[in-house]
Amino acid sequence: MTSLIIAGKTFHSRLFTGTGKFSSPAVMEAALRASGTELVTVALKRVDLQHQSDPLLQHLHQDNWDLLPNTSGARTAAEAVFAAQLAREALGTNWIKLEIHPDPKYLLPDPIETLKAAEELVKQGFVVLPYIHADPVLCKRLEEVGAAAVMPLGSPIGSNKGLRTIDFLSIIIEQSQVPVVVDAGIGSPSDAAKAMELGADAVLVNTAIAVAREPVRMAQAFAQAVTAGREAFEAGLGSSSHQAVGSSPLLAFLDL
Amino acid sequence: MSFKDVFQAYNWADVSAAIYQKTAADVERALGASTVTLDDFAALLSPAAVPYLGQMAALSQRLTRQRFGNTMQLYIPLYLSNECQNICTYCGFSLDNHLQRKTLDDGEILREVAVIKKMGYDHVLLVTGEAQQRVGMDYFRHALELIRPHFANISMEVQPMDEEDYRQLQALGLHAVLVYQETYHQDDYKKHHPRGRKSNFDYRLETPDRIGRAGIHKMGLGVLIGLEDWRTDSFFTALHLQYLERRYWQTRYSISFPRLRPCAGGLPPKVEMSDRELVQLICAYRLFSPTVELSLSTRETPHFRDHVVQLGITALSAGSRTNPGGYANAEASLEQFEISDERAPATIADMLQRQGFEPVWKDWDAVYDR
Numbered sequence: 365m366t367s368l369i370i371a372g373k374t375f376h377s378r379l380f381t382g383t384g385k386f387s388s389p390a391v392m393e394a395a396l397r398a399s400g401t402e403l404v405t406v407a408l409k410r411v412d413l414q415h416q417s418d419p420l421l422q423h424l425h426q427d428n429w430d431l432l433p434n435t436s437g438a439r440t441a442a443e444a445v446f447a448a449q450l451a452r453e454a455l456g457t458n459w460i461k462l463e464i465h466p467d468p469k470y471l472l473p474d475p476i477e478t479l480k481a482a483e484e485l486v487k488q489g490f491v492v493l494p495y496i497h498a499d500p501v502l503c504k505r506l507e508e509v510g511a512a513a514v515m516p517l518g519s520p521i522g523s524n525k526g527l528r529t530i531d532f533l534s535i536i537i538e539q540s541q542v543p544v545v546v547d548a549g550i551g552s553p554s555d556a557a558k559a560m561e562l563g564a565d566a567v568l569v570n571t572a573i574a575v576a577r578e579p580v581r582m583a584q585a586f587a588q589a590v591t592a593g594r595e596a597f598e599a600g601l602g603s604s605s606h607q608a609v610g611s612s613p614l615l616a617f618l619d620l
Numbered sequence: 621m622s623f624k625d626v627f628q629a630y631n632w633a634d635v636s637a638a639i640y641q642k643t644a645a646d647v648e649r650a651l652g653a654s655t656v657t658l659d660d661f662a663a664l665l666s667p668a669a670v671p672y673l674g675q676m677a678a679l680s681q682r683l684t685r686q687r688f689g690n691t692m693q694l695y696i697p698l699y700l701s702n703e704c705q706n707i708c709t710y711c712g713f714s715l716d717n718h719l720q721r722k723t724l725d726d727g728e729i730l731r732e733v734a735v736i737k738k739m740g741y742d743h744v745l746l747v748t749g750e751a752q753q754r755v756g757m758d759y760f761r762h763a764l765e766l767i768r769p770h771f772a773n774i775s776m777e778v779q780p781m782d783e784e785d786y787r788q789l790q791a792l793g794l795h796a797v798l799v800y801q802e803t804y805h806q807d808d809y810k811k812h813h814p815r816g817r818k819s820n821f822d823y824r825l826e827t828p829d830r831i832g833r834a835g836i837h838k839m840g841l842g843v844l845i846g847l848e849d850w851r852t853d854s855f856f857t858a859l860h861l862q863y864l865e866r867r868y869w870q871t872r873y874s875i876s877f878p879r880l881r882p883c884a885g886g887l888p889p890k891v892e893m894s895d896r897e898l899v900q901l902i903c904a905y906r907l908f909s910p911t912v913e914l915s916l917s918t919r920e921t922p923h924f925r926d927h928v929v930q931l932g933i934t935a936l937s938a939g940s941r942t943n944p945g946g947y948a949n950a951e952a953s954l955e956q957f958e959i960s961d962e963r964a965p966a967t968i969a970d971m972l973q974r975q976g977f978e979p980v981w982k983d984w985d986a987v988y989d990r
Contacts, residue, residue, distance in 0.1 A: 385689020387976045409772075409985045412742070437988045439870060447987050468872040469865060469911045522687055575685050 365594050368565050370543050371459075371491040371512040373430075377402050378560065379590040380432070380545060382570025384410070385522075386579065389423040395573055397428065399583035404429045405461050405568065408447050409437040413454035432493065434461035439474075441481035448485055460485060461515070462494040471521040475502050479509065486510035495547055498529035503536045503544075514540060515568065517548035518559065522571045524551025527558055537563045553582075553589030560593025561601060622829040624822060626863050627856070632805055635662075636852040642666035651675060656908045661858050664904035665851045673900055680903035680932040683910040692977045693913075693935040694965065695743040695775070698732055699944045700724050700763060704749025706816035708802075710844065710880055710889075713749040715816065722944045723754055726766060731948035733770050739939055739965045742772040742982035745798070747942075750779035750818060757785055761792060768793040773984035775840070779817065780827040786834035793989050798840030799827045800876070803847040804856035812847060828860065832868030837988075839864070839871060840915070845898075846880030846889030854901055858908055865909075874913035874935065875905055881919050881958050895924055899931060906932035918959040925961055926971055938968035 368375040381401040386392035396404055404424060412418040424431060433451035438444035441464065448460040462485065464478050465471040473496050485492045491512045496502055498516040506514055516536055519525035526549060527533060537544050543565035550556050556567045569586055576582035642663040650660035651672060663669060664676065701723035704713040712719070724732065736744060746763065748755045760778070768774060775796035776789070786797065803809050806821050813819045831839045841860055843853040854877075861873055877898060880889040893901075898920075905914060915935040916925060925936065940959055941947050963971075969979040 385691060386978060387690035388973065388978050409988065410980070410983055412772075412982055413985075437985065439988070443988050447985070450985075450987050466870045468870070524686065571686065571689065574689050 365591055366598060368543060370493075375402050375566070377587070377590070378566040378594055379556070379587055380405065380547075380566055380568040381573065381583070382568065383407070383420065383424065384570055385574035389419045391579055392420075392574070393423040393426075395579040395583040398580045398587070399569075399573065400587045402429050403432050405432040405434045405570075407436040408433050408451050413450065430459070431455055431457055432459050432461050433457065434463050434495075435481075436463045436465075438464050438481075439466040439477075440464065441477040441484065444477070444481040445484050445488075448481075448490055449488075452490070458489055459491045460493070462492055465521075473497055473517070475499060478502075479505055482506055482511050483509040493545065498532035498536060500532060500535040500539060503540060507540065507542050511542060513543040513545050513565070515545045515547040518546050518555065519549030521548040523549050524572055525549050526551050526555040527562075530558075530562070533559070533564070534562055553585045556586055557589040557593035557596075560590055561596045563597050566590075622826045623860055623863050624825055626859065627804070627825060630856070630859065632852060635855055636849060638662060639666050639851050639855060642668045644668055644671070647672050650907070651679065658855070658858060658862060658908075661904060661908040662855055664907055665854055665901065669900060669904070670896075673896070673903070676903040676907065677899065677931050680906040681930055683906055684932045684934065687910050688934045690977050691980050692929060692933070692972050693743070693980050693983055694741065694968070695745055695773075695915075695935060695937055696736055696739070696741050696965070697745045697747050697777070697917075697937060697940050697942065698729075698736060698767075699747045699942055699946065700729065700759075701748040701751065701755045702944050703751035703754050704816075705752070706750050706818040707814055708818065709812050709814075710847065723748075723751075723759070724944050726762075728945055728948070729763060729766055732945065733767060735947040737770060740969075740981050741965070743775070743984070744771045744773070745775040745777055745937070747777045748779075750816065752779070752817070757781070757788070760789060764789060764792040764794060768986070772982050772986055775838070777840075780824050781830070783830040783834050786831055786836055790834060790836050790989075793986060794836065795984060795989060796838035796840065796872075796874075797831050797836050798842075798874075798876070799824070799831070800840075800842040800844060800878070801825065801857070801860070802844045804843065804853055804860075805848045808848055828864055829867075832864060832871055835870075837872060838874065840874040840876060842876040842878065844878055844880060845893050846891055848891060850891060850893050850897070850901065854904070858905070861909065861912065872913070873909075874915050876915045876917065877901055878917060878919055881960070898924075899928060902928060902932045918961040921960045922963060926975075929972065929975060929977065936968065936972075938963065939965040 377400045379401050380403045383406045435444040435447040444464050464474045482492050482494050493513045495515045503514045519528040545566045546559040546564045547568040550569050551572050559567050573582045639662045646663035647669045650663040702713050703721045708714050773795050777798040809821045913934045916933045917937050918940040972979045
């Protein structure tokens, strides 16, 4: 499996993980270790940045992975930019997962505010990974303003519904010049493998691991699925067809 | 347009009759629906759903864990004042109760804050009675400025206010407003609130619209269970929730289901709700809205709380005192109602951890309150 490079940083694992919904910080840490992940997103609103004694942060400060703070909770570009600045100062990273979802019910991202915020954050020197709907045009616009990757959703956050946007993900992957990380909705290892077979550069998984009966084993299962899917993509999947393709009688006249 | 326009298209007696006429077939349809409609919700609330409670509980648990994960939010009320100019037939703060009245001054507030912070809380709910002169906007503005630096998230449960007041309080860092209709039964509402500003049913009914227009991030809805038929009242709560979610789509919503508790001079509840019925209501709300936050206070017993955290609840208070100054000053007096679960927050956190939950003390940051 080849390595993934985002903004000059090399990743050997193509599985990114989240930190929400675990039954305890200890279970979370064990699952993250089992996943082999090297990039872990954490919601700023959950952590107490003033006190490094925050139990979540204590379990996250590891050499195994980098922290990717996210702006979950932000409803506007202004709020997201401010949150990113706070994260950079407190956590010492200029990487930011840009999340702007003003809709608290389905947590769907606001494309207009996200584009505005991405442009501003890039200007301020951030490595911006925006969470967005699977909108191919928006992905190109984000690429133009300097996003380091794009993170289109497979289906709504936490829904475990899998790749409901698969046709659009295919277009995004086909067109993109920056890494494509499928984020949100991946509910099972087979979903993750499918995204990787499509040619996604990485996937981000949280709920499916955190709420599994055995989060650690599920994290391992996802790690294997991501590797398998990527290997399949790199090996080159054979094309499929509903009908058997024989030699065509249409061309038989050429042999006469 | 406000919720009043929607509300007026319904009639209490008709809604009530429709709920009580639901059949097993209606309940089964609701349980199988991919989207639970208001009509389905009525079936889930109805007596016909009682034999299906086990199935409802399993579905409710699954939906809750999927959305909220294995976490439980913790919050605590901070009673700033028990002064009140209303007469409410069921409340310990009622004007006609001759109890010692108290409004906390700056020093007293900060002493309460210090005790609450020591317990580990970052989310606080400010509560007062309704006393416009002593505990009006000037008091709230000042209290928010004083309290805000100490908490990530501040909610408020006070009298209904004007839209502009909510805007001002939001600018000062207020994050959520809880305002319960008490009951949607318009005629009986007047009987329970014979005097004071609170007797204005319409002003209260339209409060969530004012909160929504002011852009407050989160609002809490509910009725006081015990005043009227809880099934009918809860149907109207769900109707209100549905209207608000569609209109103020950027706002988060929570629902509480306070059962009337004994209090000084209070009436015995007109309607008794059993534990089994409260479980049915919690599950019905969860099936109706997989995303709404469901909150349970210390009004309920330890036994009940320890079990329903598995069934749909997403937020708990713990260690609550319902008398102003009650945290720094342990004497139990002047309280709004008696609490049932007196366990310390750390004990509640242990209980949650034993059940596989992460107690969440902070899930917001003031950075988003700009």
